[in-house]
Amino acid sequence: MEKNIVLAVDDMPEVLQCINSILQDVYDVRLAVNAASAQEVLESTPVDLILLDVEMPGMSGLGFLEKLQKSETYKNIPVVFITSSKDDKIVKTAIKNGAKGYITKPFTPEALRESVQFFCL
Secondary structure (H helix, E strand, O other), X not given: OOOOEEEEEOOOHHHHHHHHHHHOOOOEEEEEOOHHHHHHHHHHOOOOEEEEEOOXXXXXXXXXXXXXXXXXXXXXXXXXXXXXXXXXXXXXXXXXXXXXXXXXXXXXHHHHHHHHXXXXX
């Protein structure tokens, strides 16, 4: 059976490695350290889900989500934000702009697996 492809985008390599180690047994995980590298992955690989950090240098996760939503090619890919922000306004903005959900950092392996499984059904 072919694995679903999950793109994780976060500017902190240790978070990406954590996500990869939690998900790699079940999913084909692609990693990107910013919006530009995420765009490169999207151009070469059809992904089933994007896990996206909110706060990144350069283009923020919210900015990248907005870009995805304007694209006929990418607008239907579910996006789940991963954030350490406690600001409800950011989460509400993300959902209003098309995010399917969010996970707060620090997250447990179970919470991450459950969220990804839910969106990759």
